[in-house]
Amino acid sequence: xxxxxxxxxxxxxxxxxxxxxxxxxxxxxxxxxxxxxxxxxxxxxxxxxxxxxxxxxxxxxxxxxxxxxxxxxxxxxxxxxxxxxxxxxxxxxxxxxxxxxxxxxxxxxxxxxxxxxxxxxxxxxxxxxxxxxxxxxxxxxxxxxxxxxxxxxxxxxxxxxxxxxxxxxxxxxxxxxxxxxxxxxxxxxxxxxxxxxxxxxxxxxxxxxxxxxxxxxxxxxxxxxxxxxxxxxxxxxxxxxxxxxxxxxxxxxxxxxxxxxxxxxxxxxxxxxxxxxxxxxxxxxxxxxxxxxxxxxxxxxx
Amino acid sequence: xxxxxxxxxxxxxxxxxxxxxxxxxxxxxxxxxxxxxxxxxxxxxxxxxxxxxxxxxxxxxxxxxxxxxxxxxxxxxxxxxxxxxxxxxxxxxxxxxxxxxxxxxxxxxxxxxxxxxxxxxxxxxxxxxxxxxxxxxxxxxxxxxxxxxxxxxxxxxxxxxxxxxxxxxxxxxxxxxxxxxxxxxxxxxxxxxxxxxxxxxxxxxxxxxxxxxxxxxxxxxxxxxxxxxxxxxxxxxxxxxxxxxxxxxxxxxxxxxxxxxxxxxxxxxxxxxxxxxxxxxxxxxxxxxxxxxxxxxxxxxx
Ligand SMILES: NC(=O)c1ccc[n+]([C@@H]2O[C@H](COP(=O)([O-])OP(=O)(O)OC[C@H]3O[C@@H](n4cnc5c(N)ncnc54)[C@H](OP(=O)(O)O)[C@@H]3O)[C@@H](O)[C@H]2O)c1
Ligand SMILES: NC(=O)c1ccc[n+]([C@@H]2O[C@H](COP(=O)([O-])OP(=O)(O)OC[C@H]3O[C@@H](n4cnc5c(N)ncnc54)[C@H](OP(=O)(O)O)[C@@H]3O)[C@@H](O)[C@H]2O)c1
Numbered sequence: 314x315x316x317x318x319x320x321x322x323x324x325x326x327x328x329x330x331x332x333x334x335x336x337x338x339x340x341x342x343x344x345x346x347x348x349x350x351x352x353x354x355x356x357x358x359x360x361x362x363x364x365x366x367x368x369x370x371x372x373x374x375x376x377x378x379x380x381x382x383x384x385x386x387x388x389x390x391x392x393x394x395x396x397x398x399x400x401x402x403x404x405x406x407x408x409x410x411x412x413x414x415x416x417x418x419x420x421x422x423x424x425x426x427x428x429x430x431x432x433x434x435x436x437x438x439x440x441x442x443x444x445x446x447x448x449x450x451x452x453x454x455x456x457x458x459x460x461x462x463x464x465x466x467x468x469x470x471x472x473x474x475x476x477x478x479x480x481x482x483x484x485x486x487x488x489x490x491x492x493x494x495x496x497x498x499x500x501x502x503x504x505x506x507x508x509x510x511x512x513x514x515x516x517x518x519x520x521x522x523x524x525x526x527x528x529x530x531x532x533x534x535x536x537x538x539x540x541x542x543x544x545x546x547x548x549x550x551x552x553x554x555x556x557x558x559x560x561x562x563x564x565x566x567x568x569x570x571x572x573x574x575x576x577x578x579x580x581x582x583x584x585x586x587x588x589x590x591x592x593x594x595x596x597x598x599x600x601x602x603x604x605x606x607x608x609x610x611x612x613x614x615x
Numbered sequence: 616x617x618x619x620x621x622x623x624x625x626x627x628x629x630x631x632x633x634x635x636x637x638x639x640x641x642x643x644x645x646x647x648x649x650x651x652x653x654x655x656x657x658x659x660x661x662x663x664x665x666x667x668x669x670x671x672x673x674x675x676x677x678x679x680x681x682x683x684x685x686x687x688x689x690x691x692x693x694x695x696x697x698x699x700x701x702x703x704x705x706x707x708x709x710x711x712x713x714x715x716x717x718x719x720x721x722x723x724x725x726x727x728x729x730x731x732x733x734x735x736x737x738x739x740x741x742x743x744x745x746x747x748x749x750x751x752x753x754x755x756x757x758x759x760x761x762x763x764x765x766x767x768x769x770x771x772x773x774x775x776x777x778x779x780x781x782x783x784x785x786x787x788x789x790x791x792x793x794x795x796x797x798x799x800x801x802x803x804x805x806x807x808x809x810x811x812x813x814x815x816x817x818x819x820x821x822x823x824x825x826x827x828x829x830x831x832x833x834x835x836x837x838x839x840x841x842x843x844x845x846x847x848x849x850x851x852x853x854x855x856x857x858x859x860x861x862x863x864x865x866x867x868x869x870x871x872x873x874x875x876x877x878x879x880x881x882x883x884x885x886x887x888x889x890x891x892x893x894x895x896x897x898x899x900x901x902x903x904x905x906x907x908x909x910x911x912x913x914x915x916x917x
Contacts (some may be wrong), residue, residue: 370753411832432836435832439896456832484828494825497815499832504873505807506833510892512862512869513799523796525898526786530713530737530801531808533905534836540896543889547882559872560814567814571806573865575856580849587845590812593743594842596827604837 314403314471317342320377322370322392323349324357325438327409328383329446332362334479337448347373348443349384349392356443371399379475382408382420384474387548389416393423400427405468407432411495412553413459413488415538419460428468432458433491434481435499441542453601459488496556500549501564503538504557507546510539616703616773619644622679624672624694626650626659628739629711630685631748634664639750649675651694653685658745673701681777684710684722691718695725702729707770709734713847714798715761715790717854723763729769732833734760735793736783737801743844754782755903761790767833798858802851803866805840806859809848810901812841 319335321328321495324346335344347361347370358366367373374380374396384392388408400406406429410416416447420429436454438445456476473483483526486494513524513532528536550557574582595601621637626648635648648665649672650656650830660668669675676682676698684695691712702708708731712718716731722731738756740747758778762771775785787795815826815834830838852859874886899905 352785360783407858421669437832440714455829457829481784490820494821494829495832497818497821498826498829498834501811502623502833502837504877505811505870507892508867508870508873509886510895511808512866514891514895516799516862516865517798518792519796521895521898524800525895525902526904527737527757527759527796527800528904529795530739531804532800532838534840535804536892536899537905538833538836539889541889541894543886543893547885547891550877550885551880551882553725554880555879558874560818561877563818564811564814565870565874568807568810568863571810572860572867575806575852575859575863578853578856580853583852584845584848586813587809587841587843587848589816590838590841593812593816593823593827594838596823597830597835597838600827600889602828602830603839 314378314467316471318377318477319344320374320380321346321383322373322380322396323383324353324362324443325383325443326445329360329362330448330450330592331381331383333446333448333480334451336364338480345373345377353443360443362443362446366399367442370395375399376401377404379405379472384418385545385548386410386412386552390419390423391423393420397424399435400424404428405430405472408470409434411499411549413491415552417459417461417488428465430458430460430464430472430613431488432456432472432476434476439540441545449480451476454481455468456481456483456486457491458483459491460485491552496553496560500557501554501560503541503546504550504561506535506539510536548570560605616680616769618680618773618777620679621646622676622682623648623665623685624675624682624698624743625685626655627685628743628747629736631659631662631664631745632750632752633685633781634681635748635750637752638666640780640782641813643691646674647679655745656723662745664745664748672697678703679700679706681707681709681774687850688712688714688718688845689877692721692725695722699726702726704729707732709774711736713801714855715793719761719763719790730767732760732762732766732771732774733790734758734774734778737779741839743841743847747888751782753778756783758783758785760785760787761793762787794855794858798855798862802855802859803862805843805848806852806863808837808841860909
């Protein structure tokens with residue numbers, strides 16, 4: 314099948330970026346969008362995030378070959394119910410939610426007779442809203458597609474091609490495995506960052522302005538991810554609860570080991586641990602998912 | 616007093632950057648350096664990190680008005696003893712160590728009759744060694760000077776001016792307070808990052824290559840700081856043990872709260888916490904210690 318019309322529900326960072334990327338990379342494909350918030354729709358029209366911004370969800374999805382839900386994972390079911398009446402029989406319904414088992418449940422429950430094929434582009438920033446999106450967000454970033462059992466192979470292939478056309482690298486896996494992988498590579502890092510930034514802002518002996526001033530020692534990298542959207546992240550933790558708790562407990566066990574090494578002044582354990590972790594960093598730089606310039610190539614030193 | 620000759624012991628990231636910065640910003644000031652490692656000395660000569668690279672520590676510090684020890688905090692005492700015989704009566708002995716109470720003890724014990732004024736430039740990258748340094752490392756970054764009680768005010772002023780001449784913003788505080796502030800803004804973030812990167816590389820259900828591939832979801836920001844030098848960081852944790860354990864326990868208490876909120880599906884607690892942490896981020900961007908470009912202005916999307 315070929316995709317000629319794409320509809321995007323939710324015109325924030327992800328939805329807006331998809332809209333801009335389609336218009337850039339697939340100029341022959343028609344785009345329509347909808348967002349629950351009238352202010353977001355107005356801004357989306359100004360920025361031209363999609364060619365058409367509809368005032369009702371059913372209008373946006375009419376005749377679409379592919380609908381992508383770009384709302385917080387807790388809002389997927391509601392967003393799906395709102396478009397159900399206008400969906401074509403053959404339409405692919407996909408999404409960009411950060412957890413995949415719960416998203417699939419919500420979508421397939423709301424749309425039992427449609428072709429639901431969830432996906433998750435592993436690309437983002439700490440910004441959100443209709444001003445945050447940009448066309449190159451997915452370029453050279455991974456997009457994980459999680460086809461449910463029995464999914465139509467032609468439709469899965471069309472969705473994979475769509476993401477590749479936007480510049481992404483695509484991998485397919487099952488939803489449960491996705492949720493474990495992302496718990497480690499994304500959800501736990503966000504939980505830790507949110508926590509430590511909160512801890513730092515509540516100390517009596519160290520002021521908030523000191524924390525801010527001297528953040529260049531490492532802390533500021535945590536504050537960036539702890540500035541991410543609270544609704545999105547609350548929903549992620551509520552919807553990927555088991556995998557997050559499982560990975561969190563692994564982390565807590567290891568942190569207790571490190572704590573004990575410091576308490577016992579066991580330099581060797583620390584040295585060995587710190588040496589091992591460098592290999593992972595090298596792997597990330599080697600495959601181009603980050604770069605080795607000092608300070609990520611921040612230019613503000615000069 | 617005016618500083619006309621500077622000697623640098625340890626020609627890695629910090630020592631090399633100071634040498635290059637002095638030659639750039641204070642071209643009238645003579646620079647000499649020494650490093651325990653002959654390969655580092657050879658590379659330091661090639662890069663011209665200091666005008667003279669001596670083969671013995673005593674040669675490097677002869678006639679220096681200011682000596683800066685740029686070695687791991689665990690090596691401060693040894694490095695100080697090695698230069699003791701050649702230090703002038705009036706020489707300022709300073710350092711760049713990441714913990715300050717322990718450094719002051721080590722230096723004042725090794726050099727009881729000299730002017731020890733510790734300092735810590737809060738600027739760094741995850742790189743180390745003689746190739747890592749660059750002249751602008753300190754530009755617009757804070758340098759914390761921790762003058763001991765009874766320090767000669769003229770000498771403290773000279774050291775402050777020196778750092779300002781290299782482009783740094785200077786703040787003075789006592790060593791104990793420094794150690795608490797840095798435990799929060801630097802040492803705990805590094806400990807957490809090292810730990811989670813270790814956890815992630817040991818999972819059975821998620822492969823190392825998956826962790827590396829999908830790191831753009833947040834994890835890669837942790838791997839950067841977890842690629843820092845193991846010797847340096849072992850020494851930091853051994854030498855700022857009490858403040859690190861104190862702050863770590865605060866963090867663990869808060870993390871237990873967040874864990875419980877996830878377990879109990881308490882979305883409100885999460886939402887409130889995640890909303891609060893955004894304010895800290897805005898403070899850091901506002902004072903120019905980071906910038907708000909997506910992905911720190913990484914250019915690899917394009
Ligand atoms: N941000 C990231 O880094 C990232 C990365 C990968 C995947 N994701 C996933 O992408 C999805 C969207 O995230 P985002 O960062 O793009 O969030 P965002 O910028 O906040 O955009 C979401 C938009 O959806 C709207 N919305 C909420 N409920 C809706 C509904 N029922 N119908 C129509 N519109 C609705 C929101 O309006 P209101 O503001 O009025 O609620 C908002 O404008 C989430 O599922 C998230 O997990 C995010
Ligand atoms: N990296 C940062 O981000 C950062 C930021 C602020 C402050 N600091 C502090 O700066 C200091 C230096 O760190 P760095 O990152 O510059 O480390 P680095 O790049 O590893 O450089 C340290 C150099 O000192 C040498 N050395 C070790 N013991 C010595 C001795 N007794 N006499 C002479 N040279 C000796 C080392 O040689 P070998 O390799 O042979 O041991 C190495 O070449 C540490 O105290 C650290 O806490 C670091």
